[in-house]
Amino acid sequence: MYTITLDSGTTNTRATLWQSGKVINTRKREIGVKNTAVDGNNSRLKAAVKEVIQEVMQETGVLLEEIDYILASGMITSNLGIVEVPHLITPVTSEDLTQGIMRKRVSEIIEKDIWFIPGIKNNVKDISIENCEEMDVMRGEEVETVGLINRINLQGPALIILPGSHSKFVSINEENEITGCCTSLAGEMISVITHNTIIANSVRKSFVEQFNKRFAVKGFEQCMRTGLNRTLFTIRILDQSTDSTTNEMANFLLGAVLATDLVAIKNSSTLSVNRNTKVVVAGKEILRDAFTTLLYHDDYFTEIEKVENDDLKDLAGYGSICLVNREDFNIRD
Structure with missing residues (x-):
């Protein structure tokens, strides 16, 4: 049947x-x-x-x-x-x-x-x-x-990251009960910035084609230091003043936007995570790689697992x- x-x-x-x-x-x-x-x-x-x-x-x-x-x-x-x-x-x-x-x-x-x-x-x-x-x-x-x-065979407590147009962060407890969720507009935000702002010309209205750790991390770091709005404009500076490629600048944008997601995760009163919370990262490959890389770079969570393609x-x-x-x-x- x-x-x-x-x-x-x-x-x-x-x-x-x-x-x-x-x-x-x-x-x-x-x-x-x-x-x-x-x-x-x-x-x-x-x-x-x-x-x-x-x-x-x-x-x-x-x-x-x-x-x-x-x-x-x-x-x-x-x-x-x-x-x-x-x-x-x-x-x-x-x-x-x-x-x-x-x-x-x-x-x-x-x-x-x-x-x-x-x-x-x-x-x-x-x-x-x-x-x-x-x-x-x-x-x-x-x-x-x-x-x-x-x-x-996941055993909670854990935080599950499901990135996408509307990224979801789902918390489960020791009994694998779903205890809460938190949503961000990360994917939709990237789409809007990529197509409907002055940055569109810099990134040629394109999303990341291949993950670039260096540029994603730099975008993440600058956003954590100077905020998202300022970081976004520096993509135009990169375009006009350096030989950065379209894909590199798209990675810089991705890292900046995902930085705000990590802020949301760590400060969410619903998710109530701490350093010892196990984090499981799912989603499409580029977003999964980016989230995992930035989680390790941020060095807050001590246990991070990236789900394999076949399991998704x-x-x-x-x-x-x-x-x-x-x-x-x-x-x-």
């Missing part, structure tokens, strides 16, 4: 077909909840989900009756998605996530139930300007966290399957 996992975010939706824990086929559409926000309805998102499900099945000859589960995670379970599932409140165990899964039939997509996995939010009451930094939410990273815990493949889908493979899995309509 087979399982289909759906991972839908702000701009992309992916369906993956699994058999016995192995990926058989995967298909993607560049449509996400951003389209729902723009259109005022979720018709395009539903159509994209229907298409990718049909494609992974038809291309492999799998029949509907051969599918055990269709599991959905990410922003597809938000108010801009297809079925809204309330966030669970930290601390959250894998059992809590399993028990929180909601089953719904969405006939416009497929004549089979879809199992929607809840997101998680920090346990903060009476949010105000005084404590808003403590509050955070996630949809999708919770299944990546579960998948990572199972893939690498199809992580959200793998984590989703881990949840329904639990003995305590049941149904909530």
